[in-house]
Amino acid sequence: MSPVEPAVCAERLGRAFGELWAVRDLDLTIPPGEIFGLVGPDGAGKTTTLRMLTGVLEPSAGTARVAGYSVQGEEEAIKQRIAYMSQRFGLYGDLSVEENLNFYADLYHVPRRERADSMERLLNFSNLTPFRRRLARDLSGGMKQKLGLACALIHKPQVLFLDEPTNGVDPVSRREFWRILYGMLKEGVTIVVSTAYLDEAERCSRVGLLHHGRLVMCDTPQRLKAALPGQMYELDTAHGRRAREVLAEALGQRRVGLFGGRVHLAVTDDGELQQALSLLSRAEIELRATRRIVPGLEDVFIHAVGEAEQAT
Amino acid sequence: MNAVVAVSGLTRRFGDFVAVDSLSLNVAQGRIFGFLGPNGSGKSTTIRMLCGLLQPSSGSGHVLGLDIMTRYEEIKRRIGYMSQKFSLYDDLTVEENIDFFSGLYGVARARRGARKTWALEMADLGGMRNALTGSLAAGWKQRLALGCAVLHEPDILFLDEPTSGVDPLARRLFWDLIAHMAHAGTTVFVTTHYMDEAEYCDELALIYRGKLIAAGEPGELKRSALSQHIMEVRVARPYDALDAVERSGLVQEAALFGDTLHLTVADAAQARAQLPPWFEHNGFGDVGVEEVMPTMEDVFVGLIEAEDRE
Numbered sequence: 341m342s343p344v345e346p347a348v349c350a351e352r353l354g355r356a357f358g359e360l361w362a363v364r365d366l367d368l369t370i371p372p373g374e375i376f377g378l379v380g381p382d383g384a385g386k387t388t389t390l391r392m393l394t395g396v397l398e399p400s401a402g403t404a405r406v407a408g409y410s411v412q413g414e415e416e417a418i419k420q421r422i423a424y425m426s427q428r429f430g431l432y433g434d435l436s437v438e439e440n441l442n443f444y445a446d447l448y449h450v451p452r453r454e455r456a457d458s459m460e461r462l463l464n465f466s467n468l469t470p471f472r473r474r475l476a477r478d479l480s481g482g483m484k485q486k487l488g489l490a491c492a493l494i495h496k497p498q499v500l501f502l503d504e505p506t507n508g509v510d511p512v513s514r515r516e517f518w519r520i521l522y523g524m525l526k527e528g529v530t531i532v533v534s535t536a537y538l539d540e541a542e543r544c545s546r547v548g549l550l551h552h553g554r555l556v557m558c559d560t561p562q563r564l565k566a567a568l569p570g571q572m573y574e575l576d577t578a579h580g581r582r583a584r585e586v587l588a589e590a591l592g593q594r595r596v597g598l599f600g601g602r603v604h605l606a607v608t609d610d611g612e613l614q615q616a617l618s619l620l621s622r623a624e625i626e627l628r629a630t631r632r633i634v635p636g637l638e639d640v641f642i643h644a645v646g647e648a649e650q651a652t
Numbered sequence: 653m654n655a656v657v658a659v660s661g662l663t664r665r666f667g668d669f670v671a672v673d674s675l676s677l678n679v680a681q682g683r684i685f686g687f688l689g690p691n692g693s694g695k696s697t698t699i700r701m702l703c704g705l706l707q708p709s710s711g712s713g714h715v716l717g718l719d720i721m722t723r724y725e726e727i728k729r730r731i732g733y734m735s736q737k738f739s740l741y742d743d744l745t746v747e748e749n750i751d752f753f754s755g756l757y758g759v760a761r762a763r764r765g766a767r768k769t770w771a772l773e774m775a776d777l778g779g780m781r782n783a784l785t786g787s788l789a790a791g792w793k794q795r796l797a798l799g800c801a802v803l804h805e806p807d808i809l810f811l812d813e814p815t816s817g818v819d820p821l822a823r824r825l826f827w828d829l830i831a832h833m834a835h836a837g838t839t840v841f842v843t844t845h846y847m848d849e850a851e852y853c854d855e856l857a858l859i860y861r862g863k864l865i866a867a868g869e870p871g872e873l874k875r876s877a878l879s880q881h882i883m884e885v886r887v888a889r890p891y892d893a894l895d896a897v898e899r900s901g902l903v904q905e906a907a908l909f910g911d912t913l914h915l916t917v918a919d920a921a922q923a924r925a926q927l928p929p930w931f932e933h934n935g936f937g938d939v940g941v942e943e944v945m946p947t948m949e950d951v952f953v954g955l956i957e958a959e960d961r962e
Binding site: 382545560600638641642645 | 691789813822824828831845846847848854870892909911952953
């Protein structure tokens with residue numbers, strides 16, 4: 341792979357299952373060294389996209405090249421250059437941590453003399469060294485995820501694909517998991533990760549939003565948030581639930597969110613904010629504070645899904 | 653305060669292992685109470701004791717005014733419980749699942765019709781009453797499970813990681829429903845690993861190794877639970893910068909968000925003075941350093957790391 345060649349390049353990529361297009365007209369270029377987040381609701385096509393890009397599932401339309409090779413006809417060359425940690429990544433519960441790593445090293449034909457080194461390095465950065473002889477089934481959820489990642493990385497891939505890797509993993513283990521990913525980035529590995537959690541997507545260099553099989557948005561988290569039309573306000577009140585009801589009725593459910601006692605409100609302009617505030621004062625709901633806040637990716641997501649649904 | 657959950661010195665041992673260590677907490681009626689902690693910190697053991705499924709080793713507690721030591725059978729009948737596994741029958745239709753749980757929870761025959769209509773409407777499943785539950789998307793299943801868990805109109809609802817694997821839109825809808833129920837007076841006791849969800853709660857408690865290590869409203873915890881400060885730095889070549897600044901000795905911790913570094917420091921004024929020249933000197937150019945409010949995840953991870961250092 342030459343340095344300028346993208347790690348992933350898909351053009352009008354699509355996959356149909358019978359009548360249904362799970363992914364359609366996907367154009368996506370990921371330069372080397374990037375960590376790219378693929379987000380979207382259940383059934384948006386995230387897993388189908390990853391399976392096509394990893395050479396596991398044949399596309400019905402379009403083309404894609406990964407690590408310089410085509411997913412149509414050169415799947416084997418791709419598989420040697422990538423790692424794929426799927427949602428049901430196969431760890432063997434009755435094998436130890438070390439035995440699982442050895443098994444994957446065999447599977448990927450990692451030469452014996454390189455193996456000891458890789459294994460030490462992976463055990464070390466996943467903090468699994470003290471547990472090397474523990475059976476995989478006796479590991480906690482977070483440790484299992486880290487072992488899965490270590491197994492996926494045993495052959496030093498150019499591109500790492502992860503499908504919702506931190507489902508059910510607690511915040512401390514999650515942060516450790518991301519630290520490992522940053523370590524891989526520093527070594528030049530390109531990472532493509534799907535997630536349903538938007539606070540995770542904030543950590544990516546770029547984020548693509550899939551909805552009904554189409555990529556409806558793709559940019560850096562900062563630019564996606566900046567492009568969100570209108571403004572977000574946080575209203576602090578002792579009557580958050582009533583405030584939410586009043587505002588949702590006037591402005592629509594999607595514009596209002598309740599976070600504990602605080603109401604998040606998306607408005608198009610100052611006039612609308614004033615209108616909202618006067619509605620609240622008419623309902624005799626007192627506000628302790630009103631402040632403009634930076635929207636999160638979740639707000640962007642909800643807005644984009646709303647727009648995409650209106651368009652169809 | 654009308655405490656729906658009140659426990660004091662609650663402890664549970666398994667052999668030599670203390671899973672829950674003299675835990676005291678109160679939850680007022682109609683509150684959404686978030687119970688957070690890493691895997692294995694004692695969350696599930698606590699919930700099982702509060703639901704009358706497990707006897708405490710010592711301490712005392714009341715749920716809905718009933719003593720958890722002696723009146724657990726009544727407690728079990730008067731609470732609602734929903735876990736990440738949903739416990740729905742995939743090979744039954746939506747309607748059949750509702751009927752099944754109505755029977756299980758002993759909903760009076762005369763009330764069953766009205767409760768079914770309510771559950772279908774609440775979950776927005778009216779058009780899908782004859783669909784097989786196994787064919788529903790995760791978000792729909794979750795709302796059906798919620799409906800089934802409250803058919804008997806419990807005064808308190810326990811949710812154990814209710815939204816694992818559910819997408820953001822469905823999650824927001826789910827929390828809207830929870831807020832409605834709390835508004836109507838139901839107390840909600842919820843565990844989650846997702847810190848954006850913790851933000852939906854009125855109050856939070858964080859436990860670690862069986863002990864309560866912090867409690868308060870989300871905003872209050874973010875403002876005051878951490879002794880450290882989070883400094884935000886936007887920098888070109890963020891991966892190199894992350895690596896270098898971690899080894900500089902100037903920060904306790906560094907994390908990356910897109911092209912922005914979040915640096916954990918003990919002293920914000922000192923960091924503002926030291927960090928810009930350090931970045932400049934190490935070839936990262938002129939960077940701005942700004943203190944930001946920690947995220948709930950910063951608070952959670954920070955408090956646990958502080959415990960570990962002790």
